[in-house]
Amino acid sequence: MRALIIGVGQCGTKIADLFALVDFEALAINTSKSDLEYLKHIPEERRILVGESLTGGKGVNANPVLGREAIKRDLPLVMKKISSMVGYSDVDIFFLTFGFGGGTGAGGAPVLAEALKEEYPDSLVVAIGALPLKEEGIRPTINAAITIDKLSKVVDSIIAIDNNKLKESAEDISKAYEKINYTIVERIASLLALIDVPGEQTLDASDLKFVLNAFGSFATVGYAKAEANKVKNLSRLILKSFENEGLYLEANIESALYGLVAIHGPPELLKAKDIFEALEYLTRKIKGKQIFRGFYPDPREKEIEVVTLLSGIYESKSIEDIVVTAKKYAHAFMKAKEEAETKKKELLTGLPDFDDIYPGEVDERLG
Numbered sequence: 041m042r043a044l045i046i047g048v049g050q051c052g053t054k055i056a057d058l059f060a061l062v063d064f065e066a067l068a069i070n071t072s073k074s075d076l077e078y079l080k081h082i083p084e085e086r087r088i089l090v091g092e093s094l095t096g097g098k099g100v101n102a103n104p105v106l107g108r109e110a111i112k113r114d115l116p117l118v119m120k121k122i123s124s125m126v127g128y129s130d131v132d133i134f135f136l137t138f139g140f141g142g143g144t145g146a147g148g149a150p151v152l153a154e155a156l157k158e159e160y161p162d163s164l165v166v167a168i169g170a171l172p173l174k175e176e177g178i179r180p181t182i183n184a185a186i187t188i189d190k191l192s193k194v195v196d197s198i199i200a201i202d203n204n205k206l207k208e209s210a211e212d213i214s215k216a217y218e219k220i221n222y223t224i225v226e227r228i229a230s231l232l233a234l235i236d237v238p239g240e241q242t243l244d245a246s247d248l249k250f251v252l253n254a255f256g257s258f259a260t261v262g263y264a265k266a267e268a269n270k271v272k273n274l275s276r277l278i279l280k281s282f283e284n285e286g287l288y289l290e291a292n293i294e295s296a297l298y299g300l301v302a303i304h305g306p307p308e309l310l311k312a313k314d315i316f317e318a319l320e321y322l323t324r325k326i327k328g329k330q331i332f333r334g335f336y337p338d339p340r341e342k343e344i345e346v347v348t349l350l351s352g353i354y355e356s357k358s359i360e361d362i363v364v365t366a367k368k369y370a371h372a373f374m375k376a377k378e379e380a381e382t383k384k385k386e387l388l389t390g391l392p393d394f395d396d397i398y399p400g401e402v403d404e405r406l407g
């Protein structure tokens with residue numbers, strides 16, 4: 041299983057940097073020079089500043105039109121770098137990480153996704169994007185809604201992370217982001233690390249690709265971990281991993297098409313009866329009724345870890361809230377703009393030109 045992580049914009053490159061820390065191949069793309077310099081784990085030759093001629097290396101200030109243009113201008117450079125990283129072996133999945141509410145990531149991710157799909161038709165392109173906090177205001181909400189629409193037509197799945205859901209109240213925002221980013225990487229890296237690893241039942245790259253090949257719908261990742269000696273009922277721990285409070289976004293998991301569950305822990309505790317009980321429950325619950333599973337007994341392990349991926353989701357309150365708010369605002373804005381234009385026309389119609397009021401002035405002076 042080979043995954044390549046491409047971070048776009050500040051949020052995206054911070055997340056990609058954490059993936060690099062746990063040994064994933066990662067690339068960072070940004071319009072802000074200082075944000076690129078701030079990264080710790082992605083080597084310098086894998087950091088690309090785009091759109092410098094447009095932005096002077098200072099970011100795009102939440103303007104996705106500039107973000108889109110910046111990536112477009114330097115797309116050949118970006119694709120050349122990706123090609124040199126890919127080399128001669130296939131990439132199963134390109135993961136694009138970014139924040140939905142800014143300018144570089146929101147504007148750039150769809151452009152890059154399209155280019156990757158064209159260049160690497162056998163690889164999946166999966167978006168991993170953070171949804172804006174409600175208190176950030178209308179602009180990030182609009183950026184997010186439009187980017188969701190664009191990506192849903194290009195990528196295979198969108199793993200949307202609702203910052204509102206993961207941020208604990210009264211927390212300092214940069215600390216909250218740090219924690220959220222850690223959670224994202226912990227879950228996805230744990231899952232990817234188990235793919236193709238021999239287990240009692242093994243998940244391979246084609247299982248993961250099947251589950252994520254979901255025509256641009258939403259996916260979410262659940263997680264539960266506990267010290268092995270404290271787990272009295274494994275079935276309950278598995279169920280906890282896909283309970284709403286453990287997921288990345290508010291979503292109706294019953295609307296999911298596919299599920300994938302990976303369980304890792306000491307062999308004596310991975311009891312088949314408990315596992316099947318929980319998986320049967322999940323199979324009944326989701327619409328598509330297709331669950332892939334992997335059990336990984338590991339005698340060195342002192343904890344039990346469960347990672348759950350649900351995909352093909354169309355019912356999500358987190359997404360609906362953003363789209364509905366953005367649509368409402370966009371309609372009100374377009375209406376206000378139209379009214380302003382009409383009012384301006386009404387007010388100014390009927391005025392004469394200078395020549396009507398000062399006839400012949402120039403001719404007189406010229407004699």
Ligand SMILES: Nc1nc2c(ncn2[C@@H]2O[C@H](COP(=O)(O)OP(=O)(O)OP(=O)(O)O)[C@@H](O)[C@H]2O)c(=O)[nH]1
Pocket residue numbers: 048049050051052054071072099100101102103107138139140141142143144145146170171172173176180203217218220221
């Ligand atoms: N989870 C998470 N979300 C973040 C983080 N940083 C920013 N965000 C979210 O991402 C959005 C802003 O995206 P950024 O990545 O900062 O913006 P950008 O893509 O670099 O674009 P510009 O700053 O406009 O050039 C906001 O809606 C934030 O809520 C982060 O580290 N983690």
